[in-house]
Amino acid sequence: MEWSDLAKQVITLGAPLLGSALGGPLGGAAGQILSDVLGAPQPTPAAVQAVLPAAAPDRIAEAEARWAEAIRAEAETQRTAISETQATIRAEIVANDPFQRWWRPAYAWELTLECAALWTVLVHEFWTGDIQTINALIGATALLATYWAFRFGVLGVYVSGRTREKVCAATGQDSPGVIDRLVKAVVKKK
Numbered sequence: 001m002e003w004s005d006l007a008k009q010v011i012t013l014g015a016p017l018l019g020s021a022l023g024g025p026l027g028g029a030a031g032q033i034l035s036d037v038l039g040a041p042q043p044t045p046a047a048v049q050a051v052l053p054a055a056a057p058d059r060i061a062e063a064e065a066r067w068a069e070a071i072r073a074e075a076e077t078q079r080t081a082i083s084e085t086q087a088t089i090r091a092e093i094v095a096n097d098p099f100q101r102w103w104r105p106a107y108a109w110e111l112t113l114e115c116a117a118l119w120t121v122l123v124h125e126f127w128t129g130d131i132q133t134i135n136a137l138i139g140a141t142a143l144l145a146t147y148w149a150f151r152f153g154v155l156g157v158y159v160s161g162r163t164r165e166k167v168c169a170a171t172g173q174d175s176p177g178v179i180d181r182l183v184k185a186v187v188k189k190k
Contacts, residue, residue, distance in 0.1 A: 001044075001045040001046050001049065002027070002045055003022045003023075003027035003028060003030065003031040003045050004022060004023045004024075004027055005045060005049075006022050006031070006045055006048060006052065007020065007022040007023035007027075008023075009049075009052060010052070010060070013052070013057070013060045014057065014064070015060050015063060015064035015067075016064075017064055017067055017068055017071070018030050018033070018063055018067040021067060022034070030067055031043065031045060031048060033067050033070065034063045034067075035047065035048050036066075037059055037062050037063040038051050038052065038055050039051065072186065075183045075186040076187070078183045079183045079187065089161070089164065089165060089168065090168065092165075104158045104161075107154070107158065108158065111151055111152070111155055118144075122134075122137065125137070
C-alpha cells in the first residue's frame, strides 16, 4: 500500500491540501503528519488506513492545518533564501570588482574553446584513422557526458543569473524566478 492510495479518502474527509500531497512526491511527509495527528500505531499507509474511518473531523482538520503550516514554513524558508541571494546579486552588481564582473564570461569563453578543442581532436583522429585514440574517447563517453553536463549546467545558471542582473540594472527591481513566484503564490494564501 502507498500513501497515494489514501489521497482520495483524505480529500473526501475534508483535507484537500493534505490529500493532494499524499498523492504526490511529498506523500511520505504528508503521511507522517497525518499519522501523528491520528495517533496511528505506525507511520505507514496501512496503519493510517486502519484508523482513518474512525477519525474525528477535528483531527482531520488539524492534520490539514499542520500540513498547510509546514508548506508555509518551507515557503518562508525559500523566500528568505531567495531574498538573501538577491541581496548578494545586487551587492555584486555595484561592486565594480573586475574578478566578480569577468569570471562568468571567462568561464563561458573557456568552455567554448574546450568544446572546439575536443571536436578538433575528434575530427583529426577520424581523418587520420587513429583507432586507438577514437576507442579511448569512446571508452570515456560516460565520463565526458557527465563532465559536459556539469559544465553546461553551470553555464546555464550563469546565463540565467546574468539575465536577471541585467533586468535588475535596467528596472531597479529583481525579476522573480520560478521559485520566487511559487513562494509568493503560496505565501499570499495565508
